Amino acid sequence: MEEQRVGKANGQEPTIVAFFCTWCTYTAADLAGTSRMKYAPNVRIIRVMCSGRVDPQFVVEAFAQGADGVLIGGCHPGDCHYVEGNYKTLRRIALLKRVLREMGIEDERLRLEWISASEGDKVARVINDMVEAVRRLGRLDLPGKRKGWDAELLHHDGPTEALAAAAASDGR
């Protein structure tokens, strides 16, 4: 029953997972709320103490579980509540992007933003902007793609019917 999701445009609306640090960006998202700013409903926020807690594997997992985009929000450089956790995030995300590119996950699907506690408007702006960008790219459908990759691995001696079928269902 919990698996039901009949969204707008027949489930074609992108879903974005956001990891926000509790001190800056999560607080800014609260401010956007108390200021009654309106933004796209596609983002699901997960709170962490610091953006530096965001293990690149969380991002990969989110894509694997059906996210079409991942947004990470941390404090501005120099303003990290934990001195320099956000710098660690910056480095990790830069590296991760290279990996994701190899996997065919477009750059715009992973976004890192510095949003301070007072920037509720920036939360709304970034979310709207990212939803637009991801919408243009279309659904990621990594689980679907993965089936294709699995087939590729199983039949590594050459292209097979399964792979060809997966490639066809990929639609791109």
Place this chain on the structure above:
Amino acid sequence: MREALSANGGPRVGVYICHCGKNIAGLVDVQRLTEYAATLPGVAVARDYKYMCSDPGQVLIQKDIAEHKLDRIVVAACSPLLHERTFRSATEAGGLNPFYFQMVSIREHASWVHTDKEEATRKAQDLVRAAVHRVIYHESLERRRVPINPAVLVVGGGIAGIHAALTIANGGKRVYLVEREPTIGGHMAKFDKTFPTLDCAACILTPKMTAVRAHPNITLWTYSEVSQVDGYVGNYKVKVKRRPRYINEELCLGCLECIPACIYKEAKVPDEFNLGLSKRRPIYIPFPQAVPQVVVIDPETCIEFKSGKCKKTCVEACGERNAIDFRQTERIEEIEVGAIVLATGFKTFDAGRVPYYGYGVYPNVYSALEIERLVNASGPTGGEVVLRDGRKPERVAIIHCVGSRDENYNVYCSRVCCMYSIKLAHLIKERTEAEVYNFYIDVRTPGKGFEEFYTKTLAEGVHFVRGKVGQVSDWATTPEEQGKLVIQVEDTLAGMIRRIPVDMVVLSPGLDPQPDAQEVRRMFNISCSNEGWFLERHPKLAPVNTFTDGIFLAGACQGPKDIPDSVAQAGAAAAEAFALIDAGYFELEPTTAYLLAEECSGCKTCIPLCPYNAIAFDAATAKAQINEALCKGCGVCVAACPSGSIQQHLFDDRQIYAEILGVLAGATTAS
């Protein structure tokens, strides 16, 4: 209140959906959400209630824990930053460990930011599902206690800092009061009368200043600035830079004989305290009632510092007291405190930034603070309100909202300008019998006795013209305007453009944050609002707290305030700081990192990442070792550990993966 019971076995989760009146229920279909929650695996009971944070709401959780043998609680309501503590306590009161709890924000992150009922409800479902998935992995945790140093640092010696320092010191605690000017007193010391009671500012302020100096529990450091802050709540290590005033504070008696003895017979340096309306010598005291009663030498203008060839007549005058010391250098004092009160105040808006008002162009355009000095009996004119050429003005214009309520400068209302403008109108009329015109956009007088004061001033014959002044100029178009300053304004009540010639223009600037507020904010690890004011933890319920435990806000550094509000807030900040240090210990959140030693390969990846040096390499076991007392729980090491052998309480991998899975359970099958 509706409830839905699930037949699911396994862990027993209770889910509580808050309506928050209509705040949530207006957009999120709380009934559907509750019914949905009841179907989630592990959920034993799901209920919705109008106000979960209320007493009956909290009792609901406690009763259910007993009746339905719940072992996990999820509340979907407002932000955890607002009420996590409330519901953890309720969970604990019900007999569970308070950390068997997860909060979901379906107000700030759903109902308040969306417009589509369907979308908002679905989002709330996703978030609730994630919390239920996650809470099953929660563990019983203990809060850590850290001892608290019972001393307090107060930064800023204006009325807010003075009041906070005296309140804490009167309670028997040690206070360090640090002020960067050579005297305490701040802006209030420059005022003549205070609105609306027309109390003499000096008569109510200077006794408090003296009390600070005399208080056995207060260490007063003027001409000093905080230069470094380390540590954490209860245990801050602070470095204070003490600038040399070239006077031995212990030896100076405040006889002031050195000042007239200075080789400069004529005072030549613009006096900061009088905003340059008078002059001072290189050796001076900021104002007669300054605290401490100690002179100061300004090395920028003192001949001894410039050429080394002064006859040092001041040293001669000081004689055996021997208080003057040209060799003084900057000193750093190191102190340890448990709590910090920031009372760094504001700066008045620079009226020169509004070019069409002629401040700094026409000599008879003044800022309100300059007029405060002119009407003050101890000011540069002995309380006479006169123009730069010594004439008494016959017509005076006061322009409100200079730099306030203006999209080009500050959008916010500066709160005090209306009242001080009305006060100055009264005082100028009293001193000069001039015709006084106030030009306003709105008159805002919501304080106690404020409206009465406004009405009284109206009855005295002060004119109030509603309209934003377009320009102040000296371009005469009629003989009557010759030699005058002309106010050009649209009188929006009369519906006409007016030109009013006056002798004196008083600009009422708004309040700006201190120019170095951003540096101060960084040093104390707190946040600023968009305007640059220090950000409180919650505007209603934690107005003097910051997001950093142990650091409190007092007075106008948090936003424009008048004196009574600053004093009230300073008292509140003092009480919060006092409650913290008097408890003797502080309970830290248990969100620290911990090591699963069996898994650790000793790769040392984590060690250089920790900003607090809380991880060391244990040579004996060849594994990492985490010092939980130093760990602040950011989780940077957890994210980096290649073997997953470092975890973080309340944010461990299983919990976060469950949350990711939870928010995306719907998305998976949609594709």
